[in-house]
């Protein structure tokens with residue numbers, strides 16, 4: 001099962017993320033892939049704002065992982081672009097069990113380390129303001145999540 005959702009501006013992408021947040025559960029893992037500027041960080045910002053996190057969310061490219069602990073649920077925002085698939089130096093897996101929401105930008109670069117059950121989202125750039133989200137739930141919880149949200 002795969003869902004296709006089109007957003008026509010940044011706000012619609014934020015709203016899409018907020019809809020997922022509204023059905024959140026501990027250890028929810030959202031894996032984003034898509035070219036530079038496709039909207040991965042915008043999506044992460046939508047999750048953060050829905051959680052009530054007031055800090056500014058920016059791409060954690062240099063830090064790899066940023067933790068936001070002030071919201072309704074912990075939020076772990078990762079951007080693994082600069083890891084080049086070398087995850088040895090970070091305890092990536094521990095973040096999958098911290099009872100928070102995990103959003104990973106460039107998740108396709110570390111695919112073999114990802115949990116089997118997760119939400120995969122591929123973002124395609126159509127034109128300056130249009131994005132297509134190809135959303136694939138992996139596992140029963142994520143299938144139910146998509147049924148509730150989409």
Ligand SMILES: Nc1ncnc2c1ncn2[C@@H]1O[C@H](COP(=O)(O)OP(=O)(O)OP(=O)(O)O)[C@@H](O)[C@H]1O
Nearest residue numbers: 007008009010013036037038039040041042129131
């Ligand atoms: N429909 C849309 N959804 C999301 N962002 C959009 C949309 N239309 C235009 N944009 C713009 O596209 C850009 C997306 O930037 P963003 O930082 O989220 O990309 P990214 O995928 O995280 O890139 P990077 O790989 O560099 O981290 C923003 O400037 C945003 O305003």
Ligand SMILES: [Mg+2]
Nearest residue numbers: 040041059105
């Ligand atoms: Mg980004």
